[in-house]
Amino acid sequence: MVPQEEPILPIYEEPVADPNAHRLWIQEALNLQLAEPDARTLGQRLYDTLRDGIQQGQLTSGSALPSSRQLASELGIGRNTVLGAVDRLIAEGFLVSRPGAGVFVADWQWGPRERLDVQAMSPVTLSRRGERLLDFTTPPSARHTAFAPGVPALDRFPRERWQRLLRRHQQRAPVDWFDYRNEGGVSALREALCDYLRLSRSVRCQPEQILITQGAQQGFELIARLLADVGDEVWLEEPGYGGAQACFASAGLALRPVAVDDEGLNVASLPAGTPSPRLIYVTPSHQYPSGTTLSLSRRTALLALARRHGAWIIEDDYDSEFRYTSAPIASLQGLMDNAPVIYVGTFSKVLYPGLRLGYLVLPPSLVAAFQRVNARLHREGQYVTQSALADFIDEGHFSRHVARMRKCYRHRQAALRRALAPAVARGLELSSGHAGMHLVAYLASHELEREILRRGKEANLRLSPLSGYYLRAPGQPGLVLGYAGATEAEIAHGGRWLSDTWLALA
């Protein structure tokens, strides 16, 4: 039998800009107009056709119009009719005539583009979940450096070194890094992280237990989706981190605020008969935002409670590198073997939030499910960035950067304390500041909190109310004052304003 040749499919060619294309477009557009009965004259119809084409972008700036003779003969209309329409468009600035060259579409635009105001909330029907999620958000605001909580010193990040590493890995990247992946992240980064976590955070782990995510937030989402069902209880610190609250709310979990005192999360404060938790979210090294450390007795009690209830503890260790008066505190995860703890880390504070890299340290039994679902729901990626980060850690840049930032933040905190000293001398109470990137200033009333916020807005300062960190109103009044992301001069300026304002109002 004679082998049949495979039919070769024609290749679709993208149309390219063709000088004839305008002629054809004008012809078709005008024919469409002429097909409909219309009271307008032929000249008016040609004028409207050309003007619409220019305004809507079919006739592009700078392109040549066919000659009036050509247009008249192809459109089957008088040359004077064409000239009348074209002259009017030249007079109005839509077309320009270049003697000897022809007539061209003017370099024409609508003027400065009016921006769509998409932030003004229009009446739209969101899901009940969507409405609830909006409660955990604030409208976007211009970047204010002084006092934005959780923002690191972006001006001090070693950009050139980082760029060099990124370039190196971009050049070396094997082609399969551009593919869909599902192994939990670049192995070099998981190994580097594992060494770092074992050494500096006493985390018990193997590289295989680490799942690289696009930040802590994605980690919380995965935990909520994979380990809890709609309506299950999640216990959270009160006051606490809004990002975690939002993730758990979006997964339909029942959020149960648990009071925090000077030993951290106090589960004994819950009334008898409180339903069992499925998840318990804590920031044991440095409670966010109060700054307390979960005491050893509470740690062991919490692990035992989680075991009893078959619950998972989510340990959010977001900024433990920045401890000023003692060595970093060992993790809760590392307190015992097979602890029912998922350790969540992020590079948002130690490097920068726009990097969008974080990780989970999962108990071995959870690794496969988390890897597979993460690859399905969120996809893996950023392999070039991940491997640059592995080198950044292995070559010692990471620990040097952390050490430099620790020093920098100590100075920035001291600048804030100096600026607030007059108010502190008159009774303004501040949190200890032994660690972290913010101080809390406690206020005597909600009225005072509201008034300082109002005046702060007028003074162009972004102040965060402590009461906003509570799930249950009204919460404690105060201010969460981020100092890491602003220069000492900016902090001194904002701090003096706050001290003066507090002295005037308190």
Ligand SMILES: Cc1ncc(COP(=O)(O)O)c(C=O)c1O
């Ligand atoms: C308590 C806490 N956890 C985690 C994060 C980091 O989240 P992500 O890694 O998603 O940027 C933050 C950032 O503000 C935080 O305050």
